[in-house]
Amino acid sequence: MADRSGERGDAERLEAEGEVATARIALADGDLTHAARHLEDALARDPGLPETHEALAEFAARAGGAAKALDWFEPEKRAYIGTVAARGHLCAVAGRWDEAVALLAQCAGHEPDRPWLDVAWLRRPGIAELVDPDTVARAAAGVAPRLPDPVDEEHRAPLTPLLDLVRASVGRHPGHTMLLWCGSTLARRMGRAEDAVAWAGRSYDLEPCHPAAVMLGYALRSAGRPEQALDVWRGEVRRDPSDLDLYIDIAELLQTLGRPAEGLEWAERAAAADPDHPKARPAAHALRHALDGDTRHLVALADHLRGAPDHEYAGELLARLGRGRPWLNWIPGGNEAIVSLLHQALEQSVAADAALGLTVSALEPPSALLALRTAFPRASLDVQDVPEPDLRVPPRPVTTALWTYEGTTARPAVRPPSPEAAEAVRRVAWHGWPHLPAAYDDAVVLSGLDPVDLLGVLVHPPAPRDDALGRALAAQAPDLWIRAVQVWACLGLAHHRTDEPWAASRRRALLADVLAGAEDWVCEAAALAIVATAWVDPAAREDAARLVARRLLDALEARKTRVVTLTWSLCHLALAAPGVIPEVAALAADVLRAIETADAIDAIDAIDAEDTEDASEAQAPA
Template identity: 35%
Template sequence: MARDEPQQAADHLAGALNHAPTLPEAHELLGRLAALPGGGLTLFPLAPHVSAGGLAARAHLLAAAGHPDEALPLLAAASGRAPGSDWAGVPWVGDPALGVRIDPGLLVQLLMRLCTAVGDPAPTRTRTTLRPYLDVAKHAVRANPEHAMLLGAGSALARRIGETALAVEWAARGARARPSKLAEIWLGYAYRSAGKVPEALAALRRAVTHDPDDLSVYADIAGTLADNGRLEDALNWVDRALERDPDYDCAVHTAHRLRHRADGDLAHLVRLADFIRDHPDESHEHTDLADCCREVSWLSGTPAAAPLPRGLARAAEEPSADAVHRLRQVASLSWAHPPAAYDAAIPLILVQPFDLLAVLAHPPADVAAAEIWACLGLLHHGAEDPWLDSARRKILLDLIDGGLDRVTEAALFALIVSAWIDPEARADVAAIVAGRLTEVAGRPGARSVAELALATPDLDPAMRATAASMIRSASVPRQRGRGRNRLLLRWRRQ
């Protein structure tokens, strides 16, 4: 600014706000830019890829020019990109006059965009950074006490930041002012956050009467019932939704999750994975499959590892630097579910099979579960070839031949993943796993194969029962929680 280079100064200020949205020095310099002709707004244009700091800077200049109602949506857009940063912790946002001045419809849109950017409930830090927007909503509600949409959107934000009593009050007022499906949904969610389950279910049922074809509400009711120990009632609501539309994604996801909760049958999760693969264009992101797989051995991560076979280590060259680099970029000790592990390994198609085999012989010490990811990488080579005659099947079968060790476990897991993603491979893989389970019964390390068997689609029920019995009879139960994390570290160290 001293060299009369305001655009460069503006770029630096936008960068500073990205890191420290309330930095006093940055706001002092913004004040100097605001004194320029045009208020400095041309220095922060609304370009297609403007940074959050650039949005915030323009918002502050608009507020300084007497247009805080135009500024708030820009500041909220910055908050939507980085909700944990304190974008709104500035005096002009807290001015009660802003809530009176801003158009209620515009504020509703702003609040709903903020709600979609955070979880329900929001993380602790985000609750603090979003509170100024709730204060704006309070001032606006005082000025517009019967605006149903404002009351509902304000309720949605209030419940996310822990103001459940206010969320219930506003949602109830909105439902009285203008009864509608959306008003009852907001009220049901508010009651649910406040722990008032009967009231929540009543509101959601009223939402169904407003619009019997909105099957997402059926799924919400089912989820609420299931979370409160009423699984049979929950499944009845899911069935009602599926009768109307057997392919409605929310109902299908909820149905498979609840049926798996009811009987523990892996087939529900496999069918859900099939549905996800066959219906890529869903209404929104679902986490039901990942939720069911969480903390289950092999379905969501590696258990404790067997020793590495030294014979293989003598049989191959060291992996190339490029192979190690690409492996390091994808490898992890956990994954959301088996199809997600397969997808995460896609970049390894750029690593030749001989290099992936070299990784099995000489796993890099700093790569998490390198053997698993090398075997998953092998699945992506020749993926277009029919399973039974494929090279990837032959290589993995060769790798499981022998004793129980890290490589055989990894190869067996890769075979199981192939069954998750390819229905044509399921009968073959189930037979392979059943044969391996029978072979290792009674031997040290058999528990790991039993756990792998329980993750195998279409495994014969008798073999599944055998695997479960082997796990129950194991002398040392597999640890969970913190203990499981220590076991995962063993895989990394060995």
């Protein structure tokens, strides 16, 4: 739910006050039509402004009473939330309580974070006696599905009047089954699990209908009684096996209980009953992933979403399963010694113009030094050694080089991008996304840029955006901004001439060159773009897996004699590549496990070199 506090809320209130002032001028001139429009606008901008309600009362008096004033507010002619709200309030003044509650609930369902329901007449004693329980039930049923489950406690206040009305109505109509199960839905989402259980349970006892059973299961689940929820839902499926959504609810609940194999059976039953069900196959893919952790199930989810973009559940699952996973959901930071020194200097509030003199034991990727000099332009670096294999030399021949070296000093080998291209990447670059297909899709706005400009962005990154988040990155993590820019530039390259088949395309040639170039963060960025392309283009999958695996094997070969800071990322990227061969996947997983142990260096050195050789032999030529 949105947060309208602070500056935005103040601006909305000022705008609403201006609309009320204009409405009063129109009223003084007898122009009720224009006054009505400005009052609607005032309500739309700030539903809780007291002056708006006072002006509505003045409007009703001028119109000859609230009932006659309704003629100026007709939602069927003017589909506008301010019109609906104004009519609702006037209905309350006219004593048309059912319509008043229904209209304000409609507003709250549309914008549940705003105080549409926080009005005196809805809090008056005895309001439940004036409103039909059917109306209250429908109001709860209209609002509840639009809410998070549960609503954060700090966001519940605007909805509390409706829950209070439900509770009072239940007290007056304890046998109204629809009110009970509809009210249970609202109570559950408002964090009142025990009320939800009590109301849905009473409804089910009085009339064991399908909605009551479903809502009782939800309530029991929210109250921390999942086994009881399963019993209720399984019993309802035996009674009425037609609701395939309930099969998915059961499958998800079994997964949360650590029983994904049982959950998969339910998802597969739903898919067998209706192969086109929007949740059945996605749920099955997610449960298979829970069983073995294989990325191919996430790719299958992506394929499902591509084939049925209206199946939002598949996208939700894809985002949920990738959440927190490097490269699938976010760009990890660099792990070089230079980056560590950079962060130490930032934490110690070293002045940006300080002439920092740093020493590192071995040459590191040039983008790490670029990040350092972004924050500290006068920084100097003393490199004590260039261990073999030399990271300045690409492990494989490339046509396009991004860096050139003078001794240990790297300089961009391509021209800076045009200002327009730099700004385009600057606008879209960020360090996270819901899932890989979403990142790929968002980068389509870069498809029209000259690839030479995008290559330029990789080594001449623009400054962070001039907003709160951009300034925070500049002050706290300039390295992460550079990595984000590089990733999005490569995603832009992935959109170049997408009408060309991947294997013979220029986009493939450019990304393969960046990936295979001198050891640098841009290699990780290119690998991410290649993997993202494979997620959305099955024709690219085998080649993409081969390209990323080869770069990983090159890194692991170099890792035998020196530190390769890209290793961790390349392992994750190889595992994310659809169709990665089992030998490479196993090797990447072994390396990650070794890195994540306390004695990471010793563990990595202990990995059998024969594993690397086996994977290299299994890897087909690029």
